[in-house]
Amino acid sequence: MEHSSVTPTQAPEKLTFFGQVNRMFNKAAAYTKHPEGLLKQIKACNSVYRMEYPLQREDGSIDVIQAYRAEHSQHKLPTKGGIRYEAHVNEDEVMALSALMTYKCAVVDVPFGGAKGGIKIDHRDYSEVELERITRRYAFELTRKNFIGPGIDVPAPDYGTGPREMAWILDTYNSLADDTLNALACVTGKPVGQGGVRGRTQATGLGVYYGVREACRFTDDMEKMGLEQGVEGKTVVVQGLGNVGYFAAKFLQEGGATIVGLAEIEGSIYNPEGLNLDDVVDHRKSTGSILDYPGAQNIKNSAEALELPCNILVPAALGGVITMENAPRIQADIIAEAANGPVTSQADAYLLEKNVLIIPDVYLNAGGVTVSYFEWLRNLSHVRHGRMSKRFEERNAERILRAVEKLSDTTFKEDRFDKVVSEIAFGASEQDLVNSGLEDTMAYAYQEIRAIRLEHNVDLRTAAFISAINKVATSYKQMGIFP
Ligand code: GLU
Numbered sequence: 001m002e003h004s005s006v007t008p009t010q011a012p013e014k015l016t017f018f019g020q021v022n023r024m025f026n027k028a029a030a031y032t033k034h035p036e037g038l039l040k041q042i043k044a045c046n047s048v049y050r051m052e053y054p055l056q057r058e059d060g061s062i063d064v065i066q067a068y069r070a071e072h073s074q075h076k077l078p079t080k081g082g083i084r085y086e087a088h089v090n091e092d093e094v095m096a097l098s099a100l101m102t103y104k105c106a107v108v109d110v111p112f113g114g115a116k117g118g119i120k121i122d123h124r125d126y127s128e129v130e131l132e133r134i135t136r137r138y139a140f141e142l143t144r145k146n147f148i149g150p151g152i153d154v155p156a157p158d159y160g161t162g163p164r165e166m167a168w169i170l171d172t173y174n175s176l177a178d179d180t181l182n183a184l185a186c187v188t189g190k191p192v193g194q195g196g197v198r199g200r201t202q203a204t205g206l207g208v209y210y211g212v213r214e215a216c217r218f219t220d221d222m223e224k225m226g227l228e229q230g231v232e233g234k235t236v237v238v239q240g241l242g243n244v245g246y247f248a249a250k251f252l253q254e255g256g257a258t259i260v261g262l263a264e265i266e267g268s269i270y271n272p273e274g275l276n277l278d279d280v281v282d283h284r285k286s287t288g289s290i291l292d293y294p295g296a297q298n299i300k301n302s303a304e305a306l307e308l309p310c311n312i313l314v315p316a317a318l319g320g321v322i323t324m325e326n327a328p329r330i331q332a333d334i335i336a337e338a339a340n341g342p343v344t345s346q347a348d349a350y351l352l353e354k355n356v357l358i359i360p361d362v363y364l365n366a367g368g369v370t371v372s373y374f375e376w377l378r379n380l381s382h383v384r385h386g387r388m389s390k391r392f393e394e395r396n397a398e399r400i401l402r403a404v405e406k407l408s409d410t411t412f413k414e415d416r417f418d419k420v421v422s423e424i425a426f427g428a429s430e431q432d433l434v435n436s437g438l439e440d441t442m443a444y445a446y447q448e449i450r451a452i453r454l455e456h457n458v459d460l461r462t463a464a465f466i467s468a469i470n471k472v473a474t475s476y477k478q479m480g481i482f483p
Helices: 017-029 036-043 091-107 128-144 163-176 200-217 219-224 243-254 277-287 302-307 345-353 367-381 390-407 414-424 430-456 460-478
Strands: 047-056 062-071 079-085 113-119 153-157 235-239 258-264 267-270 297-299 312-315 334-336 357-359
Touching: 017 036, 017 091, 017 345, 017 460, 036 460, 047 091, 047 128, 062 091, 062 128, 062 153, 079 091, 079 163, 079 367, 091 113, 091 367, 091 430, 091 460, 113 128, 113 153, 128 163, 153 163, 153 367, 200 243, 200 312, 200 334, 200 357, 200 367, 200 430, 235 243, 235 302, 243 258, 243 277, 243 312, 258 277, 258 302, 267 302, 297 302, 345 357, 357 460, 367 430, 390 414, 430 460
Parallel strands: 079 113, 079 153, 235 258, 235 312, 312 334, 334 357
Antiparallel strands: 047 062, 062 113, 258 267, 267 297
């Protein structure tokens, strides 16, 4: 592991979020041999569309909505990335997040450039009708300025958005675009039935699980922290029960980990004996709060949950939650960055020195965009994954079983044969294919960055950035732009 000498007493973090991403980039770039100009181009955020437009509220008043779309890199097209609805959205943040998308796509070999959008609103302050107006106008602006399209820039859900918003965007784009044949592929994360792919909703959380599982698979790495191999038996704290956090917690729990802490906006709960995730979610639904869950200890200041004793800490809400202020009190052995940018660059350096294994966002939460890629492919091919092969695979397995029967000169008992057939002779459904593609992507990418980590004796984030820089640089070189 590379060690830095940052201590908690050093100057406060002054860099903007984009500045922090670039700092991580620079650290990794030092391990590559690309020309300075090429590195500068890779880092640059190519275009930002900043817009302000009026919203007539249901009470008749007018709000001015501020929104952005940043396209960081067109080295591969389309550019890709979510749209967040959040009260602190700003230009620097969308630029930083779009850059992370570029590197993220490269790390998991998803052939897109990076982009990100944001609307500066607290989505809870607006009615559904108002949210629809805000979203449709945003999609209209993007369409008019050529900032959206199946081969141009393809948005997706992010913090505060979901399939509903994606359906509004699709409908608006559809009503304006010339290219109606491929219009479905202008946005991903759509509802199934509107061109969405099965498995997209849980994809980021499932990807987080596959990534954590892969990291815990290496005995050497676990032993360095005094841990046993595998996810099973590890204690977990998750911050954020949104789409990403909920599914990450769910799959980790199903994988044998114990969820000991859960944090939400209203507070956090802790029970070292374990919490039942779905029970907690039901409790929150019926009482309106995660607090006062039977058997658990309340933590009123929600952020303190990050400091609870656990093996795996999963920040799955917003960025910048682990800083030099709280880093010295973090007790986790592993930080699994399900959110984008949860650990500031100084806190990152400090925690690495403390031997904490940080599984970086730029790899770990790539499950969302990976499955978005599968959705985009489905939309362009106009066929559900597995539709052509499912029945064929099923019959083929039956034929193999019959051949085994013939070759072994026996006659299988029909009832047992049927049972075996039902167990093994099935064709892959769309969901099976999506999950398998996701699992393979996450496992392969981890092995790739782990190998770079060992080669250069660096942390995983630096390794992921080195991997991304090399891949993006290769793209530019293949375009003949750089020597
Ligand atoms: N918003 C997600 C992310 O940050 C998904 C992006 C996508 O699917 O394009 O990775």
